[in-house]
Amino acid sequence: MTSDAPWRIFRGDGESRGIGGLPPAPPWRRFGDGPRSGTSAAPYLISPKDADVVNAALHLRRPLLVTGQPGTGKSSLARAIAHELRLGDVLHWPVNSRSTVSEALYRYDAVGRLRETALNRDRQHEEPPIGTFVRLGPLGTALVPRTEPRVLLVDELDKGDVDLPNDLLTVFEEGEYEIPELARLPEDQSVVDVLSADPDTRITVTRGRVRCDEFPVVVITSNGERDFPPAFLRRCVRLELPPPDSQRLREIVSAHLGGAAAADVEDLLQVFLSRQQRGGLATDQLLNAVFLRAGGVDLDADGLLDAVLHRLGGTI
Template sequence: MTSAPGPDWRLFRGDGEPRPVTLPPAPPWRCFTPGRSRQPDMPYVIEAQHANIVNAALHLRRPLLVTGPAGTGKSSLAHAVAHELRLGELLRWPVNSRSTVKDALYQYDAIGRLRETTLSRDRGEREPSIGTFVRLGPLGTALVPSATPRALLIDEMDKGDVDLPNDLLTVFEEGVYDIPELTRLPEDMADVEVQTLDHRGTVLVHQGVVQCAEFPVVVITSNGERDFPPAFLRRCVRLDLPVPDEERLRAIVAAHLGGEALRTAEDLIEAFLRRRAPGELATDQLLNAVFLRTGGVDLDAEGLLDAVLHQLTGAM
């Protein structure tokens, strides 16, 4: 039920007067529960032709390269696939200019090991296992052998170094990597328990080699800011998500906020479509506006709708 706009929606008034305030419930997509995915349990709105491409990638055991403008649901698609296929916790690798494949596979704390080993010797205690100082990254954890594949989101690949796609080729093709710090260990230390990135805790690595049993479900997102090399593209199935049209926008609002919210959002959808022409807007900005409306926030207040539906590109 939509609340009538009124002064109560203004939690902060800027008058310097402290007052008891109870924050209203957060949007479903901004709820954080320890140990659970932040993706709400709601349907992901996708066209049948695009779902077919996702299925092709699943059958081929190939990474799905998802391109499209900001706000078209690229990252949410990875959450939806992991949820629907019951693949467990989604592993996430957010790429930036400093990202390397090695760090995504594993990290080794050599300084920490040296310090702890020295302290243990000084105390006459047994030295800690080297596995205590090895932690698998999101890609490394995704390749740990298991009965069912893991789901991995490689987010915004085009923000990475130009060589990053080529560095992934061997891992994508072979589904295997080694940890040199463990491969050099003597035979009697062939099995080492190392830490994983997720709640499963640890995994036993034999002779420093990790080989997947089932290639993980990999979703790679790109905003289309850079072209990828042909060798990389050949190993992926490509899905280009278009900007949602009016019909899909309505379906998205209804899926996230319900039919009642949709019935009160006609003017907001129209405003969103008008503003999207001169400058790029993201679908979640529309959801934000509709959520505020259903919570009784007066979007006619000076400058408020402009702040919520602000352009993502162009001059500020």
């Protein structure tokens, strides 16, 4: 591979050339006016057996607990469901060690309200409505009453506090929650428009209570870093996503990059499967390698393939 190979936009020689226009991005890395989180640029492929587990969760109105190795498509499943069933954008709740159910339901900016009230009083303006300072979170927005359910992705629940799954039980069982700051308002202020997790969208809340008509399609992902309480597991439908086999990988490459790219994938596929057995790889790493090759990149030179198909766990 020479330093002036056409694909090399950055050459690392200190000379300023300008970018000169980037080639098209991979379909799964396009932003701007491209597909949003509730749509899918390419089909999401799982086995009929796994699809039946999803259908069971839909019929039972139960959360779907999806486990599996990183890169098996756990989070993408929520977007695939939203796309196929035309349920709008996915409401995304990425869980971390500080996540709480209350914040996923709603946030009330009391400090901001006090500040704005004081400023408006000084200017002799009306007090701003309280709904301006209440924003529903992804979980709270998912439970807003509507004729068709929303899809809620609770991503990596096992990264949350040990009590978080139990805290979710009441909300999932009741399908409702209260916003005390609104419930305490006088009767003539019982109907309040609040902000939601959807951009530029307000939700009408009556007497501070939100109750769903249709239980949302809840997809909970876990990397298996810890076990969940039996009471929580009992209320979920469980789906273990296995790593895709060679035939499924070929179908995934063809769906994302077309038949021409899939026709020249056999050697990369075998390298991917071999390394996956030793250290664990994600499917999108194979897609990255195939995309680069289709763009004329020599993956055999200078250890570039090792940089793309690197291990996801242990020492790099």
